[in-house]
Amino acid sequence: MSDIQLDDAGRLRHLITTEGLSADLITQILDTAESFVPEIGAPAKKVPLLRGRTVFNLFFENSTRTRTTFELAAKRLSADVINMDVATSSRTKGEDDLDTLFTLQAMGADVFVIRHPENGAAARFAAHAGPGVAIINAGDGSHAHPTQALLDVFTIRRHRPDFDNLSVAIVGDIAHSRVAHSTIHALKTLGTTDIRLVGPTAFLPENPATLGVTATTDITAGLADADIVMGLRIQRERIAGDVLGDIADYHRDFGLTEANLAHAKPDALIMHPGPINRGVEITPEVAYSKQSLILEQVRNGIGIRMAVMALIAGQPAAAEHARTS
Template identity: 65%
Template sequence: MSGAARIQLTDDGRLRHLLTTEGLGRALTTEILDTAESFVPVTRNDVKKVPLLRGRTVVNLFFEASTRTRSAFELAAHRLSADVLNIEGRSSSTTKGETLLDTLKTLESMHVDMFVIRHGESGAAEFFARHAAPGVAILNGGDGRHAHPTQGLLDVFTIRRHKPDVAGLSVAIVGDVLHSRVARSDIHALQALGTQDIRVVGPKTLVPPELDALGVSVHHDLRSGLADADVVMLLRLQRERMSGHYLPAGSAFHRGFGLNEHTLGYAKPDALLMHPGPINRGVEIAAPVAYGKQSVILEQVSHGVAIRMAVMAMIIGAHQS
């Protein structure tokens, strides 16, 4: 188990931080999903607020650009009645030479209860968690290639709502696995729920060899990778993290590993189609299937708010006086 997996739990196995889906285990993962389920009605009410985090302060500290993740965390905190401060890396004092540790300690002195961290370096969220003051929680909003735990949780939450027997499913994760923190978080979350048939599918240059140690099967052919799959999870090609030798042109990638109406037919007729966004249409997915009848992509976005509400409430709402 990684260091991040160890330090995110209290001695009695509760969430202190959320840094990775690794090591959460079936019981805690299920508790998060069940708690999120209880918040789904709140997100649909006329008044979309509950008082669980009233008087608490959450800081979204994003050193990487984000629309879905940051918006979902902000909405989640507001719907729990927390005060929210949004800080982008390019507008913070790190551009003046302030270290990450200085930034953390400066904001802690303003009596912040929780930080949501998004950073381009793997391990950044763990660094914050190791240096955070007692009682200050760190949520990982994505760090380098390492982890994106709330995305992994919202993905399995979405799957469970459609196909409750998650353990018995065949799940294919397709595309740029090498650079994907989402893929790693999905794999750990699925395994926590007992899923045995997890496949990663992509060109050899985009599938890291160390995935063998995670107990997944590797496919370099789309037909075999999707054969009778219950769930097809597409990944965004992360061009910003790769150099030219990793990847052919987008059209060539689509011919080999892109999803369209024909290649989706390799999977089961009722297979769920997923994507963490943003979508590169015509590269990893064709426009007609992106929001077709098998797509649950917009549901993933919606469920992201409930998952983040659940995690925040479980960590700092439980200690509310």
């Protein structure tokens, strides 16, 4: 995958997954994002790094946070932005996804931000992208969601910068979550070794040891003295049949409730990639508590996505901007 993602100089060419990205490259992305994230209450920064470039948001799945923050990010970089409505495109007439890519490339696209329900779709688009055309994976199936993982570790770094000594618990539907897969890789690359996966057996990976993590169905043990607790929604669109049973039981046993979070550290920080399902994997009291970083994650997503697009399509100006900001 690194052969697809990086150019001959080791710089970002596409962003498909966090797997294989070096700690130095992840840190460069995080540091670049710092230059784009304004202080709360300060006006948004707009820079000309992508002036004259065209970004297509090509979403084959629904999205609120990811699509909107990518659009804002591209506009704040001064790019021209086209949001494709796939539901009303020629795909409904039988056009192949790659033909859609080729058609939009012919219109002068420079960057495609792509969300797709199939694992590996982003890599397939990248393999067929024209010279100078970049693909950014906004989520493919249950495989990867790299910008979400990057904004997660960016948010963590702002509050708990010592990744080597972090204890992170990820709770919920890990098996079907592209966010969990990408965030685990990013955390491990930055030095975190204590990563616990917590959920019912059907929601845990079959071989957690191969990921370098631990897994448990006991939320008491899983949250014990955790610094960061990340909740995940149930990925119903990727699950065949009903593997859950009673929602009330799931919420009691695995929900981020005040009772369950009592097992984490008193100052544990709460995260969630959204959308949240109230009364299922989290309560509103926890989601909007003082320890919650959920809305901060959303804000930071703009800066991270600006950084990724700038480093891919705005070189070398992006590096100079980050250095001098």
